[in-house]
Amino acid sequence: MQADFFAKKRRNSIGFFAILAAITVGAIIITEYDIVKGFESLPRAVTWALGNFYPTQESLVKLPDILSSLIETLLVSIAATSIGAVFALFFALMGSNTTRVNAFFGSISRAIATLFRNIDVAAWALILLFSFGQSSLTGYFALFFGSFGFLTRAFVETIDEVSGGSVEALRATGANYASIIFQSVIPSSVPQMLSWVLFMIETNIRSATLIGLLTGSGIGFTFNLYYKSLNYDIASLVVVTIIISILLIESISNYVRRVIL
Amino acid sequence: MTPLLEVNHVSKQFGNETKALSDVNFSVSEGEFVSIIGPSGAGKSTLLRCINRMIDASNGEIIFDNMNVMNLKKKELKMVRTKIGMIFQHYNLVNRLSVIENTLHGNLGKKSTIAGALGLYNQEEKEQAVKILSTLGLVEHIYKRADQLSGGQKQRVGIARALIQNPRMMLCDEPIASLDPNSAKVIMDHLRNISTTMGITVLVNLHQVDVALKYSDRVIGINHGQVVFNGTPKDITKDDIQRIYGSEAEDLIFDIGGIHAS
Numbered sequence A: 001m002q003a004d005f006f007a008k009k010r011r012n013s014i015g016f017f018a019i020l021a022a023i024t025v026g027a028i029i030i031t032e033y034d035i036v037k038g039f040e041s042l043p044r045a046v047t048w049a050l051g052n053f054y055p056t057q058e059s060l061v062k063l064p065d066i067l068s069s070l071i072e073t074l075l076v077s078i079a080a081t082s083i084g085a086v087f088a089l090f091f092a093l094m095g096s097n098t099t100r101v102n103a104f105f106g107s108i109s110r111a112i113a114t115l116f117r118n119i120d121v122a123a124w125a126l127i128l129l130f131s132f133g134q135s136s137l138t139g140y141f142a143l144f145f146g147s148f149g150f151l152t153r154a155f156v157e158t159i160d161e162v163s164g165g166s167v168e169a170l171r172a173t174g175a176n177y178a179s180i181i182f183q184s185v186i187p188s189s190v191p192q193m194l195s196w197v198l199f200m201i202e203t204n205i206r207s208a209t210l211i212g213l214l215t216g217s218g219i220g221f222t223f224n225l226y227y228k229s230l231n232y233d234i235a236s237l238v239v240v241t242i243i244i245s246i247l248l249i250e251s252i253s254n255y256v257r258r259v260i261l
Numbered sequence B: 001m002t003p004l005l006e007v008n009h010v011s012k013q014f015g016n017e018t019k020a021l022s023d024v025n026f027s028v029s030e031g032e033f034v035s036i037i038g039p040s041g042a043g044k045s046t047l048l049r050c051i052n053r054m055i056d057a058s059n060g061e062i063i064f065d066n067m068n069v070m071n072l073k074k075k076e077l078k079m080v081r082t083k084i085g086m087i088f089q090h091y092n093l094v095n096r097l098s099v100i101e102n103t104l105h106g107n108l109g110k111k112s113t114i115a116g117a118l119g120l121y122n123q124e125e126k127e128q129a130v131k132i133l134s135t136l137g138l139v140e141h142i143y144k145r146a147d148q149l150s151g152g153q154k155q156r157v158g159i160a161r162a163l164i165q166n167p168r169m170m171l172c173d174e175p176i177a178s179l180d181p182n183s184a185k186v187i188m189d190h191l192r193n194i195s196t197t198m199g200i201t202v203l204v205n206l207h208q209v210d211v212a213l214k215y216s217d218r219v220i221g222i223n224h225g226q227v228v229f230n231g232t233p234k235d236i237t238k239d240d241i242q243r244i245y246g247s248e249a250e251d252l253i254f255d256i257g258g259i260h261a262s
């Protein structure tokens, strides 16, 4: 009996890896991807990057322009995340089994959040291109929708995990809904929610760069502009500023997290 | 004396399968200390939660203070809940708030939406909270965060939160199940004291038969959702214990023998 159990488990894992290997090989054959050639070209790519892709003295002239579009991107990301968080909080309260008003609204708001979460920000950007064209509004809404979906899910889990017991206790004292939310749910879950919001801002700043390529706005657009016009030194300066700002934001949010948690 | 609480023919069905309570009948008079004992899954928690309608019973009638709890509208139900304190096995405090804030939560039922949401309490309420916390031996912890307390201290905050409601009755769902024997004794002594000196009716679910027999005016035994014993600790016999706990009762019978002998 026990031997059977382990033998079955082993068979399952072997089967799983066999299928995985088959898919990999299949994909390589279909796309005609040559592994050897792929790895061979790596050193050449590195040599090229070292030879051309670095900032020079002259490129520093463009720094103010770069910084202003970087700041635009940062602000759009932060704004989209914050507004997304406000909506997410509302939908999470409606969707959580601990705090929902009734089962009907509960499943509706969870369904909406699931829909928004399962469409990637890049896909949102493509969809929204039709409505807003190439502008920062497109990027803003793409980030907003993506953050909303993700944060709703994260907030629901936070609420269920952190405040179940005290919500029950306050209901038993006869407290009204608003009191329960503001005296129990919010104080219990705010630190964890803020932590999720910070994480989302970090993620959004990264996505915003890529989305800028699509929507022709922000730092992504700036990069594209110089890269396409063969100004590799300036393009690399853009990359450096992006990396520095991401590291900066990450250390700020790590600091905030340490203080609040 | 008219009873404060009457439970008549109460049943509770979860889904189609689980019958948690079937035709439960008993009554409790003002100021009485009643323990409810029974094996795991017998329906003790369900019964307690039906009384303040944290769970809606399927059938029957629950009369508290001459009101039929099961027919109450939302507003009236909140009113009734303000008169019933509740204490939990896992304390159910807001961990990130201070002891005094958690205690004052007991007053939320009497507050308007705005005052409750903002947590506005007047001087009188704060003084009362301090007074209650002092009697429970928590003066030096008033401004500590709840998660910095020991289990026994947390449970005393739970009692404080219930007491500030100025309740007619306390429902306690295994208040000492997560505590060491010393802290458990402190909690049980406080509950007994609340009942004796303040005249508050106490209904407490317990897993420890010896504790139930020692502290209670009356013991109600539940098995499979049915009341199988209802009487004073003096009247309980080995057969009763056997009926309450079923076939696993051997060790408990030994316990009860020890208690009656001492």
Ligand SMILES: Nc1ncnc2c1ncn2[C@@H]1O[C@H](COP(=O)(O)OP(=O)(O)OP(=O)(O)O)[C@@H](O)[C@H]1O
Pocket: B014, B015, B018, B019, B020, B038, B039, B040, B041, B042, B043, B044, B045, B046, B047
């Ligand atoms: N929300 C629920 N949904 C479905 N079944 C439930 C629910 N709550 C309780 N039950 C079932 O009802 C029965 C009684 O449960 P209850 O929690 O009242 O027992 P208990 O006497 O408090 O047990 P314990 O001593 O372990 O706390 C159990 O069979 C349990 O599985």
Ligand SMILES: [Mg+2]
Pocket: B044, B045, B046, B174
């Ligand atoms: Mg229970």
